[in-house]
Amino acid sequence: MDTREVLTKYYEYANAGDWNRWCDLFAEDQVMDEQLAGHIEGLSKLRSMMAGMGDMYRVFKNEPVHFIVDADGEKAAAVSHLTAVSAGSGKAIEAEVMNFFRIVDGKIVYMANYHDTVPFQVLSQV
Template sequence: MARAETIALLTRYYAAFNAGDWQGMLDCLADDVAHDVNQGERVIGKDKFAAFLGHMERCYKEELKDIVLMATDDGSRAAAEFVVHGAYLATDEGLPEADGQTYVLPAGAFIAVDGGKITRLTMYYNLADWTAQVVG
């Protein structure tokens, strides 16, 4: 997969995220996708990623802005940098109480692609920055 095809795949993936189109996001993933959750463990499988999306939808409302996509020439590796504009809707286990707090948080992802599908998503954001914003 060449760089342009990987960028097109990621463009679809992040457009689906911003549209709240979870099925559109899942369509971009390999069945055995590895998801490295920020501050968490690696989770394997599209079904577990779908459960993660359901959890995120319950606790957060987010939109990604200023998205920058990068990919290797062969398209096998990529990265995305963006700014998350969000609202904390429901208390997430182990985190501060939610009360609709808003936040603006730089974030990124390292991505592996094979066969036209995302095979790994490694997420990063600064949890201390997010916590400071929602605790206020």
Template sequence: MSTRKVIENYYEYLNNGFAQGDLSKWVGIFAEDFVMDEQLAGRQEGVQPMAILADKMLEGYTKWIMHLRKVLVEGDQAFVLWEVEATTSNGVDINTKGANYYRVKNDKVVYLSNYHDSVPFNTDVAFTSMRT
């Protein structure tokens, strides 16, 4: 599978899975040795933190849609500009833009870093914790 297809699947699995209340397919796109440098949660290693994040997202948000705005792919790397529309479980709307950098290997995401305005995700307003 191409890097572009893995990235397209990432967003399809996230958006459709959230709408269906089951993010297991999205979690399945991450490699067992996955590493993420997440702007709010810091460095996360392994697929387990993503499973925790998936559960927390389903609890903490009533709406979560990520729109792809631009995808640039070179070999096993991708850079994505996105926009998110979300509503927290306490009714706060979040709309912001950001960028993600990915590395893909064997049809799995092995590395992800993200960059976005953190103000809309203020912990007083929105869920941000990846820890149990």
């Protein structure tokens, strides 16, 4: 898979709630800097973290708006809009998101995301 295909699958699997296939897009030694979850190293840690994703949200959609892929195809950025509903509070979350990716041999080896954290405060409200 080339970088653009990896990005397309990343959002397709997330929006389908298919977290196993979503995790398959990452390298075994992946590193992620996730704004809410922190620094995550290794695919097994990522898989265990994502196993509970379906319990956090009644609705989760992260729709890509724009992809930027560098000339060598290793680095990419994606702008997206996230719409979700918290399973705990039932409150809506709307956020603009920017993700940075480094993709090598068709696998995500590094990812960082950036977004407004205020809309996600509803996750701690019951």
